[in-house]
Amino acid sequence: MEYEYIEETIINKDFSNQSLSRHIYEYCTFKNCDFSNADLSECKFIETEFIGCNFSNANIAQASFQDVKCTQCKMLGLLFDKCNAFSFTIHFDQCQLNHSSFYQMKLNRSSFLNSQLESVDFTEADLKKVVLRQCNLLNATFDNTNLENADFTQSTHYAIDPETNKVKGARFSLPEVVGLLNKYNIKIK
Template sequence: MSTEWGTGYEDTTAASEMETYSDWSTQSGDTPGVRPDLMQEPPQEQVDLSRLDAENEDWQYRYFKRCNFSQATLTSLRTTHCSFVECNFTAVDMHHSAHRLSSFVSCTFLGAQIAGATFDDCKLAGSAFDSAQLASVVFRGGDMTSVSFAGVDLSGKDLSDARLFSADLSQADLHGATLTGADLRQVRLERTNFEGADLRGALLDGFDATQALLTGARVDRDQCVSLAQTFGVVVV
């Protein structure tokens, strides 16, 4: 699709500040977000969309940058290949929304109501979910590089194969979570609860186990060695 607004428009999502970690790819192999030549609506920048009511709408191939969605009603909203860059979703209602191959880069979800939402192969890099309500939220894969889940309840969540490189998990509750194959390198930990979590196959470089609660957590043999070394144990 060629459009007047799409031609020559800068794709800031593709060249985002997360470009350093560009080795991540979606499970489908497709690129999340929207290319300029595929946008189905004019791009929206710095638009006040607070208190917008988009309940049960279907958004495809749309682009938003630095827009304010605070307190908007996005219940059951469906997005596909949409890009949201540095947008404000504070206190938004996104209950039961569904997002596939959409990109939320450096967005703020403080106090957002996201219960029952689904993020399928989405890019959430650099976004902050502090104090967000994530009950029954489903993350299928996805890039969560440098995401902040500080103090968030992620207990029982299936985060297998998720990229959480350099994420802030301080005081987060991940007890009983499935993190098999997840990228947990350089995550920030502070009284983070991994009790009963499945960490087998997860990448743990820079994982400071002294700042985590790991009672009952499942790890593989290779991980046992690196975790023991964190506590000064010499493995021979």
């Protein structure tokens, strides 16, 4: 059953372990809501903002995220690669996205700022021109990933192989840029 919400503000609501499947939210704002382990499959979030929300382990299969903003959200273990790819655009700021997957996703309209991206899978994703600024990318996977003109300024702990990823025009900061040389096991002083 579909429910549609337009221009609503929802504060401190606990949706954990609930089914919100096929709900539509347009121009809504969620503050301090808990979506952990919720079923958000086939939901549509259009120009919606999430502030301080917990999405950990939520089911987002075939969910649509179109021009969505997430600030200070906990989004652990989410399979974004199972989302509806049409107009997928999310802007993350100060979010925890550890153990999430963006496998084979086209993300060039999304951005990642000041966020934890530990053990995130970007394998075969298109991150051309994406901003990944001031992010912790410890153990993040980049394999056959398009990183052309991406901005990794002040991001840390990444290990990116320029031989298996497209990095032309990408921006990196010192001293973290040595993460491009990790596979060579060389000493830099």
